[in-house]
Amino acid sequence: MTRRISARALAPMLPPPSGRGPAYRELADHLRLLVLDGRVPLGVALPGERELAAALGLSRTTVSGAYRLLREDGCLTGRQGARSTTALPGRSGTSTPGPEAPDGVLDLAYAALPAAPQAVHAAYAAALQDLPAHLPSHGYSPAGVGVLREAVAETYTARGLPTTAEQILVTSGAQHALHLVLRLVTAAGDRVVVDHPSYPHALDAVREARCRPVPVALGSTGWDVEGFRAALRQTAPTMAYVIPDFHNPTGRCMTGQERAAIVRVARESRTTLVVDETLVDLHLDGPPPPPAAVHHPDVISIGSTSKSYWAGLRIGWVRAAPGTVARLAAARPSVDMGSPIVEQLATAALLRDPDVLPARREQLRVQRTALVALLGEHLPGWRFEVPPGGLSLWAELPEPVGSALAALAPRHGLRLAAGPRFGVDGTFERFLRLPFTLPVADLERAVSGLARADAALGSAPLDPVGPATSAQLA
Template identity: 50%
Template sequence: MAAALTALALSRLLGPWNTGTGPAYRELADVVRLLILDGRIPLDTALPSERALCAALDVSRTTVTAAYSSLREQGFLSSGQGSRGRTRIPELTPFGSALFGPQPPSTGALAAPGLTAPGLTAPDGLVDLAYSALPASGEVVHRAFAAALTELPALLPGFGYDALGLLPLRQAVADRYTAAGVPTQPGQVMVTSGAQHALTIIIRTLADRQDRVLVEHPSYPHALDAIRSAKCRPVPVAFAGSGWDLPAMETAMAQQKPKLAYLVPDFHNPTGLIMPDAQRRQLARAAAAAGTVLVADETLRDLNLDGTATTPLAGFGSTVVSVGSLSKSHWGGLRTGWIRASESMIQRFAAARTTLDLGGPVMEQLAAAHLVRALEEPLPALLQTLRRNRSALLDLLAKHLPTWQVAPPAGGLSVWCRLPAPISTALTVLAPDYGIRLAAGPRFGIGGAFERNLRLPFTLPPDKLEVAVLALRAAQDRLDAAPQLRRSLTQAPAVAIA
């Protein structure tokens, strides 16, 4: 039976929506739009009738009628029988729309004042919480490169170009998938210069301009950038409560027929959620029925802090394309990733790759082969450190920011916080004044969603995390004392992140 929302239930979700800062109908439409984007109003839900809602909100019929009309024009509300339309996600063009305005430039996000990528011109002394990444496992990485140096002379007589990647590394990656329950041959693996490079190759090969790509909402920002850069249309599907909304994803695939669906099923970035095997199987069936290729980003899969057992998504469907990387488990500076797919699809990726490069650097691949084969060596100590950091961050948030809602993630590198007010961008802009750098919640979404959310990595040691949380508390106190400042800062641009 299709879902429907009563006027009383919607009024509770709206909260104090009428702030008097603009026309009432526009404020009402804006809040309903964000509720849909945040997933608090699921897709395909019938909104209450105009008559019932104007009575519940104590506003004129004209206000509700105009708000519903605006939502229909923006594509968030279908034309329904009478005045009861159903919630939906609008069809976007790659060049923006009246709903979202111009899309970000294809080169990536703009940086907010004073917020730059680490390693470039970052101000000294800032505690960096914009990047969810780890320093290198130094001794292990150094040892792998030392071994690679002894192996390099045997390869020097060759040309050094290989679109698929070195066989020893492809074999090591294939062996790991086989051990995880997904039989894989080296011919099903292509080595890339990181996961972002892999995703770019996949999108360029399998999707054309204006093709739809289903994404979780929120999602990894650089994946959204890659989709926009290819002039494809992101189709966001919000999470439902504490997990994936499979009915909404099935509906989106059946109705919109996206070419691709980009997912992070293992310790999702930014929420930290992990998809159970039953949902993976259901999702793979729905994608096969819709003709949608599932792209599973598995860069965080090895960071399994609580030992949750799952099978890689590729174990449930032959059209799944898996993306992996050593950036999170070992070091981002390695710039080594891979694609796992059918052999025929790998050949297509290799042919398309030549428009980007002619293959990866040989030394890094030789070293990566050692790291992939010996992943269990650094992993236990790394997981122990991350568990300690996660516990410290959760305790600090509970003590100093008790109004923030945080669900402990079972793995990954960060927590996704629910803020007591829509202050994410404002906090991000103020953060450097308090010695920290943040990534605002809207950077993880589409259309300005997630102003009530903030991703906090637990990649730093407890003493640095304490400094960061105390700074967050001070910044929030400043915003609480100056509502006008909060409103002005919310219009700031987003920060670049990883």
């Protein structure tokens, strides 16, 4: 029952040897990162040494040496010569990939803020007041409780898209919303057009639905509407998934004109357009244009509280035509039985709290300014747009060393999300996503660590570094 990954599938994910340090070490580092990043799943058998050596044009000794190192750190199980399967390093290979970075390590893999503590606590306290009315019922709510569906609908109406509660399905976060929508809209083997780069777990969800992601590169500024149109015409995808509001990872915001054009193009090719608005509230330089769904009622919107309020709240939603919401609710029980009541009541209270978001935005503005200044000072060769909102900037490095930096980073007190996590094919080695979600003092430490790692890269060989990053980011 062990799954395998073929040398043909693995080889394109591995960059050629840089010539710095022994090739077997470099190969081991790259393989380790693929496992730690979740791009090669756990429990999968790697290709035989001879087979991988042939696919990579390397000597068998190199591959054999790399596998040996990986066995030593616990990234591979099984004895030499036998089929080796991927594992997580750690005592007995059994530790769970935690979302928490080790003590003292600054976590730049997550783009998420801590909770607004008073507001979140107060929202739960309000929820507890409302709870007794719900306790006499069995508590199942496949579409969500009315008060939250109404509160979410009001947020759309306020953004210029009149919405009623029956157009809202409450989910356990935006990722769960995407999973439910993919199951409704697509079938195995379908194509799904995605922004390129895009949010890694969204790409995972597309693959997990057994669909093929079709990447459309973002333009040099904004979105490449013509590229989008061409992709729809040439590949006849069932669905397209875009992040118009402070796109993850680039932070870009789609103009109103681009929104209208992309909706029109999707309509013309009968492609279901799914718009992820998880970051919409985090506009730092003024509000974004109205939602793409103002341009057509069949557009499906996805939202979440994880970035605006707190990821410890697991609430998201789908906004769609009422019939689509009804079909999602009816199909949902094969995945889960609904979202928790208290969580929904607390979210309704938070969405109606006028004070949370302005404070979050102000905090993010300060941190964005600091990060931009720090990078200019310590890493003047790195290029980036200053994003008009969201949680991160997308830094282009002078060389394609994103994964190498991520592998080195823990030695400099950092956990990084390298560019290839945001691509469908191992590209974006020139990029890192740098969140400005940490306090300014931590950003100072982080950039100084980045600069040290960058300097070390030129000289140091990439020797084994232990668990460099988590399989999960956000």
